[in-house]
Amino acid sequence: MSDSCCGTTSTTVEPADPDRKVSLPVVVIGAGPVGLAAGAHLAERGIDFVILESGDRVAASVARWGHVRVFSPWKYNIDAAARRMLEADGWTWPDPDWLPTGAELIDDYLAPLAKLFGDRVRTDAKVTAISRLGYDRVRTGGREHAPFLLRLNDGTELQARAVIDASGTYLSPNALGASGLPAHGEQTAxxxxxxxxxxxxxxxxxxxxxxxxxxxxxxxxxxxxxxxxxxxxxxxxxxxxxxxxxxxxxxxxxxxxxxxxxxxxxxxxxxxxxxxxxxxxxxxxxxxxxxxxxxxxxxxxxxxxxxxxxxxxxxxxxxYRPDHAIASELRLDLDPILGSTRALAPLIDPNQHSCGTVPAHGVDELAHPEPGYYAIGVKSYGRAPTFLMATGYEQARSVVAALAGDWEAARDVQLELPETGVCSSNLAEAQEQRVGLATGISGGLLSTPLPLADVSTSGGCCG
Missing domain, CATH: 3.50.50.60 (FAD/NAD(P)-binding domain)
Known part of the structure; x- marks a missing residue:
C-alpha cells in the first residue's frame, strides 16, 4: 500500500528475512592484495564469500605496475591469514627481506592465494552499483535486515550479507590540473x-x-x-x-x-x-x-x-582519489576533505601524518551508517597518500572478525610496521648489491639499481 504527501509517494515494504540474509555470502570487491587478504580471513572464519575482480586477471591493477619494485620487503607485504593458508598448501614464502616487484607480488603470492579460493574469485566482474534489496537510500524501516544488492556490468545481480569494498583507486587518478580540476584542454589531449x-x-x-x-x-x-x-x-x-x-x-x-x-x-x-x-x-x-x-x-x-x-x-x-559512485545508494558518512570515513580522517590526514605515524585502526573507524558495508585498503584512505599494505591487512582482519561476531578481536587492532615507521627496510643497500646489473624492468638490463617506488602509498597501486 502507499500514501502520498506533498506530491511524493511512499511504499510499505515487507520486512526482510534476517535468517535469509545471514545465509548469503560476503561479497569482496577487488582481487588485489587487500581484497584477497579479506578472502583469507573470511575463509579462516568459515564465512562464505565471493571476490569480484573487474579486470581480466587477479590483481589487474598491480599488473599494470608489475615492472616497479616497491620499498616494503616481503615480510610486510604478506597477510598473516593468507600466509597460513598458503603454507598449509605447501607454499614457501619468498625471502622476507627482498623488495618485490609488482609482478613478483602476483606470481609469488597473490596468484597462488587466489588459486586456493577456486571459483570464489570471479574476474571480468565489474560492480557498477550497490544498494539494498528493495530499499533506496531514503528508506529506513527494516533496512539493516535487507540483503545488499550488487549489479554488475553485464547486467547480472548478486545478493550479499555484507560488502567489503577493496576496489582501490588506481582507476580514478587525479587530474593533471593543479587545482584539483582538469587542466583546460586535458581531456582533448x-x-x-x-x-x-x-x-x-x-x-x-x-x-x-x-x-x-x-x-x-x-x-x-x-x-x-x-x-x-x-x-x-x-x-x-x-x-x-x-x-x-x-x-x-x-x-x-x-x-x-x-x-x-x-x-x-x-x-x-x-x-x-x-x-x-x-x-x-x-x-x-x-x-x-x-x-x-x-x-x-x-x-x-x-x-x-x-x-x-x-x-x-x-x-x-x-x-589518485576514491570513486564512491557505485555506493551512491548506500548511506555513507564521508569526510568532506579526504573522502575517507569521518572517524578515520584525523588519523590519516597527510597534513599531520606520514604512513608510519598512522595509528592502528579497524572496524570502528571504517564503519558507515550503512551496517555491513566497509571500504578497506587504499580506497578507505580517500585522497590521503599515506596508505600501506600492512595497514590494509589489519583493516581486513578487523572487519572480518566483526562480521563473524568476534568484536573483541575486531577491536584489538595492532599494526607492525618497519622500525623506521614507514615503507622500507634497512636492507635496501644489500638489495641493490644483489640486483646490480641484473635483469630488470620487463627484461631490460639496467646499468643502475632498479628504480623503486613507494607504490604502497601512491594511492591505489596496492589496494
Missing amino acids: ADLIDHALPDVLGADRHRYEGKHVLVVGSGHSSATTLLALAELDGTPITWAIRAADAGRTYGGGDADALPARGALGTRLHALVTSGRIQLLTGFFTHRVGATGDGVEVISLDPSGREQAVIVDRIVSATG
Whole structure:
C-alpha cells in the first residue's frame, strides 16, 4: 500500500528475512592484495564469500605496475591469514627481506592465494552499483535486515550479507590540473597524457624513446618514472612540481631513515644537478593544447605568473582519489576533505601524518551508517597518500572478525610496521648489491639499481 504527501509517494515494504540474509555470502570487491587478504580471513572464519575482480586477471591493477619494485620487503607485504593458508598448501614464502616487484607480488603470492579460493574469485566482474534489496537510500524501516544488492556490468545481480569494498583507486587518478580540476584542454589531449608508472623501459618504451617527456608530480611514482626515462638516450626530460624546490622528493639521501627512498632521491638529485633532467618549480598546470611543435603545457600560479613548456608526451603522476559512485545508494558518512570515513580522517590526514605515524585502526573507524558495508585498503584512505599494505591487512582482519561476531578481536587492532615507521627496510643497500646489473624492468638490463617506488602509498597501486 502507499500514501502520498506533498506530491511524493511512499511504499510499505515487507520486512526482510534476517535468517535469509545471514545465509548469503560476503561479497569482496577487488582481487588485489587487500581484497584477497579479506578472502583469507573470511575463509579462516568459515564465512562464505565471493571476490569480484573487474579486470581480466587477479590483481589487474598491480599488473599494470608489475615492472616497479616497491620499498616494503616481503615480510610486510604478506597477510598473516593468507600466509597460513598458503603454507598449509605447501607454499614457501619468498625471502622476507627482498623488495618485490609488482609482478613478483602476483606470481609469488597473490596468484597462488587466489588459486586456493577456486571459483570464489570471479574476474571480468565489474560492480557498477550497490544498494539494498528493495530499499533506496531514503528508506529506513527494516533496512539493516535487507540483503545488499550488487549489479554488475553485464547486467547480472548478486545478493550479499555484507560488502567489503577493496576496489582501490588506481582507476580514478587525479587530474593533471593543479587545482584539483582538469587542466583546460586535458581531456582533448588525453591521448598524449599517461598516468603514473608507465613501463618506460619495457612495454611502453616506444612511446617515450627519443621524445621530449614532461613528468608532473613530486611523489615517488614520478621519481621512479624520471629515473627510468633517464635511461633512454636522446630523450629530453622535464620535471614539473608545484613546490618551490624538490627537497621532499629527494628525501634525506644517505641520511634518510629509508635507505631505498634515500637512494632514489640521491640518484634523481644527481640527474637534475647534471642537467639531464630539467626541473620546473612553482609549476601549476592550467592549460594543455596541441601545437605544430607538440603539446604546450601552461602553468598559471596563484600570483598569475605563467610558465610554458612544449613537449611530446606527458606523464601525470599526481596521485589518485576514491570513486564512491557505485555506493551512491548506500548511506555513507564521508569526510568532506579526504573522502575517507569521518572517524578515520584525523588519523590519516597527510597534513599531520606520514604512513608510519598512522595509528592502528579497524572496524570502528571504517564503519558507515550503512551496517555491513566497509571500504578497506587504499580506497578507505580517500585522497590521503599515506596508505600501506600492512595497514590494509589489519583493516581486513578487523572487519572480518566483526562480521563473524568476534568484536573483541575486531577491536584489538595492532599494526607492525618497519622500525623506521614507514615503507622500507634497512636492507635496501644489500638489495641493490644483489640486483646490480641484473635483469630488470620487463627484461631490460639496467646499468643502475632498479628504480623503486613507494607504490604502497601512491594511492591505489596496492589496494
